[in-house]
Amino acid sequence: MEARITSKKELPCSAEIKKGLFLCLLISFSALQVRAEETPPPTYTNIPTSSRDILSGIESLAESLNFLSAIKSGKKPIDTIALQTALNGVISLSEKELENIEKQLRLLGNLKGDDETTREEYLDRISTLENRMQVIKTSANRDISVDEILAIAREVKEWRETAYAPRVRPMVDFIAVTQNTKAIITAHERLISITKDERKIRGFFAGSKAGPFLKLLKKAQGEIAQATDMNEEAKRLFALARAGDEGDGSIDTAIEGSNALVNAAYDDFSAMSKLVKK
Amino acid sequence: MNSLFRERQLESLKSIRPDPVFLRWSKKAILMDTTPERKRIARGIPLSAILSHAIRPLAAAGALTIAAFAFMAHAPEDISFIASLDPQDIAIERLKIASDDKSAEAKYFKSISPSISLALTDIIDPSTDYGSADHIKKGIALLGRN
Numbered sequence: 001m002e003a004r005i006t007s008k009k010e011l012p013c014s015a016e017i018k019k020g021l022f023l024c025l026l027i028s029f030s031a032l033q034v035r036a037e038e039t040p041p042p043t044y045t046n047i048p049t050s051s052r053d054i055l056s057g058i059e060s061l062a063e064s065l066n067f068l069s070a071i072k073s074g075k076k077p078i079d080t081i082a083l084q085t086a087l088n089g090v091i092s093l094s095e096k097e098l099e100n101i102e103k104q105l106r107l108l109g110n111l112k113g114d115d116e117t118t119r120e121e122y123l124d125r126i127s128t129l130e131n132r133m134q135v136i137k138t139s140a141n142r143d144i145s146v147d148e149i150l151a152i153a154r155e156v157k158e159w160r161e162t163a164y165a166p167r168v169r170p171m172v173d174f175i176a177v178t179q180n181t182k183a184i185i186t187a188h189e190r191l192i193s194i195t196k197d198e199r200k201i202r203g204f205f206a207g208s209k210a211g212p213f214l215k216l217l218k219k220a221q222g223e224i225a226q227a228t229d230m231n232e233e234a235k236r237l238f239a240l241a242r243a244g245d246e247g248d249g250s251i252d253t254a255i256e257g258s259n260a261l262v263n264a265a266y267d268d269f270s271a272m273s274k275l276v277k278k
Numbered sequence: 279m280n281s282l283f284r285e286r287q288l289e290s291l292k293s294i295r296p297d298p299v300f301l302r303w304s305k306k307a308i309l310m311d312t313t314p315e316r317k318r319i320a321r322g323i324p325l326s327a328i329l330s331h332a333i334r335p336l337a338a339a340g341a342l343t344i345a346a347f348a349f350m351a352h353a354p355e356d357i358s359f360i361a362s363l364d365p366q367d368i369a370i371e372r373l374k375i376a377s378d379d380k381s382a383e384a385k386y387f388k389s390i391s392p393s394i395s396l397a398l399t400d401i402i403d404p405s406t407d408y409g410s411a412d413h414i415k416k417g418i419a420l421l422g423r424n
Contacts, residue, residue, distance in 0.1 A: 160395060169384075172384050186371060194363060252388075
């Protein structure tokens, strides 16, 4: 009987412990949640989807450089591993960049005439750059001294500045111009099909209600025309750059402007669609 | 008895005017009827009577068809038939061609390439900190900015 009473007395106590444990868990869980809210994951909205896979490469390079910087600020002698890791980070990132460009060149689909020749030429260039990269990678991953690492790093720096970047940059421009041309063609086709349906749509609207629709149509026409002009300017600058002339404009500024106008035309298409659905 | 009944039935058939029930028999069916009495009766019915009964529903059907076409031609357009303004098509197309900034790749090279050169300078010169890690981080932040 006594034993029973004792056990009965213990019951509220264990319930309290359980309650306490539950509260602790709840508090730590909500603390974790708050922390998660404080540090949102990075978003890369301006980076094209195709390039997002190389971001991990950039981030790990930044980490190894941070480590190098810590050693430098501690005035400690630089160790081989820290240098080798940072150098490998640069090599690996360059490799990823080339892979990404190659993928994008192939994703351009069917190209005609000069464009196809240009693409083939660029794919050959990529293969040459990749071969050179492999040679550097092999030599950087051997059991080598600090001086040897520094020599390879110098070689990579010179190679990136004199061979890699000047060869890669036109490829990037070519991809941008070609993608933008395709976007303009598609937007233009959409505009033509809407224009073909104009009479039908006018019939649908009663009297003055056709006004806003026609205004949007005219606006989209203007935007696509302007986007085409800007893209032609980008093409002209690209041709000049290919011929060795730097030109006085920026290809990416022209592409950016043209792309924004195509987006604006699509805003108008969506507004027209909403207008007729009302 | 049977023959008397048959005679009466034939007489009554002679007197009826062609009605819609009667016209359900096509002329062919009437003529194919093997009973000679029926054939005789059918031949006795004037063709004009059959035609007038046959033409009436045909004419009505024709008029209805013409009216339906006329209505369709003047009826307001159903917007679901305007495929060029299909919101789903427009959204998909936009996602496919216009959502990514086409100059983003070039922006990446512009901001990251100099950082990588600086990183190599940091590796080459162990005595000085050129701050390439921060430079890269700033480059990433710049790319990720809305």
